[in-house]
Amino acid sequence: TGAGDGGDGTAAGSDLDLVSDGTLTVCSDVPYPPFEDFDESSPSGFTGFDIDIVQAVADGLGLELAVKDSSFDGLQSGLALNAGECDIAASAMTITEERQENLAFSDGYYDSKQSLLVPTDSDIASIEDLEGMRVGVQQGTTGEAYTNENASGAEVISFPSDAEMFQAIQAGQVDALLQDLPVNLVHTAGGDFEIVEEFSTEETYGLAMKKDNTALVEAVNEQLTELRDSGEYDELYDQYFSE
Ligand code: ARG
Incomplete structure (x- = not known):
């Protein structure tokens, strides 16, 4: 069977129970580059x-693909999917046991870790130096959980989004940000901020779906396998994460 063909001559997606017929509706917390960003073109x-x-x-x-900008906390908790807002949450979301209680995940598609970002003129050199410091994290994330467990004596401040965290560190309202490495890496681009420590948390991102939507999970996994087999996955990976 070719891609897009369910084997009986109908489109493979036509037998799926979707929020909107003929459309894959995807929720994502945007912007979170390089994983999700706005692009009018x-x-x-x-x-x-x-x-x-x-x-x-x-x-x-x-x-068809339709993308909806949503709050990450509502995605990782399962609220948005269970309320029927979308079929899939694609949001650099780490597969965790806790989330699997409310959500089903596709096969993993990206391995990540946590990292500590500080202003280049900061004295903070590692997580050990965060005592008495203000650390920005994103609400509902694995970075928030990691910080709460490992940054003893730090004042942990949760923001709804990466954009708000970054504004806060630019304004000097927090002393450091702890979150996923590829996203903190984007914040080093201007030269004002640097990553001083990486944490091997062995996280893998998955596409999240409603827990009972087994047909969709299977269909998505087939497509991910197809992407890897065709080499398209590697091309995308190189495009976003080369060097
Ligand atoms: N990988 C982390 C987690 O799953 C952070 C993901 C945040 N994603 C986003 N689009 N804001 O908790």
Whole structure:
């Protein structure tokens, strides 16, 4: 069977129980580059590694892609999916046992770790130096949990989004940010901030779906396998994470 063909001549996506017929509706907390960002020139209005992956999944299933900007905390808790807001949450979301109580995950598609970002003129050199310091984290994330467990004596401040965290460190309202390495790396681009420590938390991102939507999980995993087999996954990976 070719991609997009369910084997009986109908589009593979047509037998899936979707929020909106003929469309793969994806929730994502945007911006979170390089995984998700706004892009007026792209057909979906969005760009990023996650967006390209779900675009390929939608194409393979013969579906249109619609992306909705959503709060990460509502995605990781399962609230948005269970309320029928979208079919998939694609949001650089780490597969965790706790989340698996409320959500189903696809096979993993990206391995990540945590990192500590500080201003280049900061005296903070490691997580040990955070005592009495203000550390910005994103609400509901694995970075928030890691900071609460490992940064003893720090004042942990949770923000709804990466953009708000970054504004806070630029304004000097927090002394450091602890979150996923590839995203902190984007914040080092201007030269004002640097990553002083990485933490091997062995996290793997997955696409999240409603727990009972087994048909969709299977269809998505087939598409991810197809992406890897065709070499398209490697091309996307190199495009976003080369060097
Ligand atoms: N990987 C981390 C987690 O799953 C952070 C993800 C945040 N994603 C986002 N689009 N803001 O908790």
